[in-house]
Amino acid sequence: xxxxxxxxxxxxxxxxxxxxxxxxxxxxxxxxxxxxxxxxxxxxxxxxxxxxxxxxxxxxxxxxxxxxxxxxxxxxxxxxxxxxxxxxxxxxxxxxxxxxxxxxxxxxxxxxxxxxxxxxxxxxxxxxxxxxxxxxxxxxxxxxxxxxxxxxxxxxxxxxxxxxxxxxxxxxxxxxxxxxxxxxxxxxxxxxxxxxxxxxxxxxxxxxxxxxxxxxxxxxxxxxxxxxxxxxxxxxxxxxxxxxxxxxxxxxxxxxxxxxxxxxxxxxxxxxxxxxxxxxxxxxxxxxxxxxxxxxxxxxxxxxxxxxxxxxxxxxxxxxxxxxxxxxxxxxxxxxxxxxxxxxxxxxxxxxxxxxxxxxxxxxxxxx
Ligand code: ASP
Ligand code: MG
Numbered sequence: 001x002x003x004x005x006x007x008x009x010x011x012x013x014x015x016x017x018x019x020x021x022x023x024x025x026x027x028x029x030x031x032x033x034x035x036x037x038x039x040x041x042x043x044x045x046x047x048x049x050x051x052x053x054x055x056x057x058x059x060x061x062x063x064x065x066x067x068x069x070x071x072x073x074x075x076x077x078x079x080x081x082x083x084x085x086x087x088x089x090x091x092x093x094x095x096x097x098x099x100x101x102x103x104x105x106x107x108x109x110x111x112x113x114x115x116x117x118x119x120x121x122x123x124x125x126x127x128x129x130x131x132x133x134x135x136x137x138x139x140x141x142x143x144x145x146x147x148x149x150x151x152x153x154x155x156x157x158x159x160x161x162x163x164x165x166x167x168x169x170x171x172x173x174x175x176x177x178x179x180x181x182x183x184x185x186x187x188x189x190x191x192x193x194x195x196x197x198x199x200x201x202x203x204x205x206x207x208x209x210x211x212x213x214x215x216x217x218x219x220x221x222x223x224x225x226x227x228x229x230x231x232x233x234x235x236x237x238x239x240x241x242x243x244x245x246x247x248x249x250x251x252x253x254x255x256x257x258x259x260x261x262x263x264x265x266x267x268x269x270x271x272x273x274x275x276x277x278x279x280x281x282x283x284x285x286x287x288x289x290x291x292x293x294x295x296x297x298x299x300x301x302x303x304x305x306x307x308x309x310x311x312x313x314x315x316x317x318x319x320x321x322x323x324x325x326x327x328x329x330x331x332x333x334x335x336x337x338x339x340x341x342x343x344x345x346x347x348x349x350x351x352x353x354x355x356x357x358x359x360x361x362x363x364x365x366x367x368x
Contacts (some may be wrong), residue, residue, distance in 0.1 A: 001118075001271070002060065002267050002268065003018075003115060003118075003208070003267065004118060004119060004122055004124070005270075006122075006267065006270055007119070007166070008124060008228075009122065010251070010340060011124070011165055011166050012203075014203060015166075016165065016166050016167070017167045017169060017196055017197075018115070018167065018168050018169070018195075019112065019131075019169050019170075019171040019192050019193040019199070020112040020115050020164035020168060020169070020170055020171060020361075021107075021108065021171050021172065021189035022107025022108050022110070022111050022172070022191070023054055023055070023058065023107065023110075023111050025182070026051060026054065026111070026295075027105040027107045027145050027172075027186070029047050029050060029051050030047075030051065030082070030103050031100060031104055032047055033047035033048055033051070033082075033085060033086055033088055033103070034085075034095050034099065034100060035095060037086045037087070037089040037090040037095070037299050038089050038092075038093060038095035039093075040090065040091070040093055042090075044085075044086050044090065045236065048079070048082060048083055048086060051074075051079065051082065052075075052079040055075050055078075055079070055110050055111075055114065055342065056072070056075060058114055059071050059075055059114055059117075059294065060181055061074055062114065062117075062121070062187075063117060063118060064121065064123045066145055067121050070117070070210070071114065071117040071252055074113050074117075075110060075113065075114070075224060075244045078106055078110050078113070078334060079110075079254065081106070082103065082106050085099065085102060085103055086103070089103075090343070091255055096141075097141035097142050098119045098139075098141045100141065100142060100271070101141045101142055101144075101173075101181050101182050101183045101233075102127070102181050104172075104183055105132075105170075105173040105181045105183060105244065107168035107172070108131075108171050108172045108173050108189065109130075109173070111127065112128060112168055112169065112170035112171075113292065114176050115168055116128040116168040119166065119168065119202075124166060125163065125164065125165075125166065125276045126164065126166040126167065126168050127164040127166070127167050127168070128167075128169070129167055129169050130169075130170065131169050131170050131171065131172075131173050131174060131192055132173055132174060132175035132179070132181060133154070133158070133175070134155050134158060134169070134178065135151050135154075135173075135175070135184075135192065135195060136151050136153075136154065136174065136175065136176070137148040137174045137175070137176055137182045137184070138176060138177075138180075138182075139176040139177075139180065139182065140182070141182055141183070142182075142183055142185070143183070143184070143185040143273050144174060144176065144182035144183065145368060146174070146195060147177075148195075148254075151195060151199065152157070152199040152241070154199075155195075155196055155199035155200065156199060156200070159200060160254060164357075166321065167288060169196070170192075171188065171189025171190070171191075171192040171193060172188040172189045172192060172230050173192075174192075177260055185248070186248075186249075186251070186311050187245075187359035188250075188317065189248075189252045190207055190247055190248040190251040191248050191251050191254075193205055193251070194209065194250075194251040194253075194254045194255045195254050197254070197255055197258075197259065197277065198254035198255055198257065198258050201258055201260070202260055202296075203260075204260060204261050204262070204263060205255050205261070205262045205263070206262075206263045206264075206265055207246075207247055207251070207262065207263070207264045207265070208265050208266070208267045209246060209247075209265070209266065210266065210267060210268060211246060211266055211274040212227050212265075212266040212269055212272040212273075213227040213228060213229075213246070213264045213265075213266070213272070213273075213275030214227070214231060214236065214239055214240075214246050214247070214264060214275045214290065215227055215228060215246075215290065216227045216228055216289070216290040216291065217290060217291050217292065217293075218292060218293060219335075220266055221293065227272075227273075227274070227275060228275050228289060228290055229273060229275065229276065230275070230276050230278070231275060231276070231277050231289055231290075232277070232278070232280055233252050233255075233256040233277060233278070233279060234278060235289045235290075236252055236262075236275075236277045237249060237252045237253075237256075237355055239250070239289070239290050239292055242292035242293070242294060246264055246275075247262075247264060252277070259278075261276060261277065261278040262276070262277040262278075263275070263276055263277075264277070273279075294329070296345065296346045296347070297329065297330075297343050297344070297345065297346055298344055298345070298346040298348070298349040298352075299341055299342070299343055299344075300341070300342050300344065300345070300352055300353065300356060301339055301340070301341040301342075302337070302339065302340045302341075302356065302360070303316055303338060303339040304339075304363065304368050305338065305368065306363050306366070306368025307338065307339075307340070308336070308337045308338060309337065309339055310350075313340065314333065314340055316359050316360070317342070317356065317359070318325075318341055318342075319359070320335070320355040320356050320358070320359035320360075321342070321344070321352060321355060321356070323355065324348075324351050324352065324355045326344055326348045326351065326352050326355070327348075328342050328343070328344060329344060329345070330342065330343035331344045356363055
């Protein structure tokens with residue numbers, strides 16, 4: 001109902017496209033059910049019951065009994081499909097990335113159908129459109145890459161031919177060239193919205209979430225953390241990568257290239273100003289926009305006089321790490337060239353140390 005109120009205000013002014021995420025926790029439940037089924041664990045059936053109940057409950061709360069039947073049968077149909085797929089996974093005892101995407105796609109499919117019907121029941125005409133017919137990706141299931149040329153073309157074509165003033169579209173899901181369901185990565189609904197906003201050169205992109213914007217620090221760690229009112233695209237991208245999980249990092253790129261302002265707003269406190277992300281953020285005396293942190297990191301530092309003035313040390317360090325498929329999160333090198341320091345995930349530290357020790361065994365033996 002809060003969503004309906006927020007959207008109704010927007011459509012008075014402009015043609016509006018609403019991208020819907022799954023109900024809270026549903027994507028996790030869907031994937032959990034699929035994993036249990038693949039393990040031959042019948043408990044998957046209980047997860048499916050919970051998933052169905054959550055959606056049925058939402059329908060019953062949002063829509064008058066007399067108007068419910070069509071939506072209830074749609075929700076039931078979706079839930080039956082989820083069950084059929086999970087039964088298949090249970091029988092086969094195997095779960096591919098492709099099947100995971102198929103299963104997790106139902107979260108957004110169901111929520112967007114419910115939202116669309118809720119608008120209709122509230123007298124707001126709208127058009128539901130399957131994102132799989134608009135967003136084309138490669139077949140890298142679970143975190144597919146968008147084919148922007150094909151996608152932009154499809155989006156433009158679809159919207160040009162339409163007169164509705166309100167569109168409801170499931171986020172997170174897409175399809176590859178063969179039409180097989182793919183997904184854009186966890187949190188990907190924000191990205192769907194940015195892709196569509198960019199293709200349509202939208203006036204603005206609003207991300208409605210459950211916090212009142214990006215913050216100067218993690219409020220769980222810093223009790224005087226404040227909401228950032230203005231931030232540039234670059235700063236927002238950096239903060240979103242550094243653990244400020246308000247917005248899915250890939251979201252910024254498509255809107256930044258079109259200079260579309262992004263507003264992060266709180267569904268539960270719509271009057272709060274939120275955070276405005278645009279090309280140049282106004283300076284309000286604060287040069288440092290925010291500080292964020294990542295847990296469970298490890299630092300490797302490579303030190304020695306043997307590196308000074310000799311090209312190729314960093315290449316060898318990064319090669320050693322990349323050959324072990326270790327992802328580097330942060331890099332520093334002092335100007336004296338006496339040390340290089342890289343941040344990696346703590347779980348990879350043993351593997352990393354072995355790889356680096358092996359790569360530099362000669363220098364280490366020579367005490368360089
Ligand atoms: N439902 C998906 C997820 O949980 C996408 C999203 O919420 O943006 O990852
Ligand atoms: Mg989300």
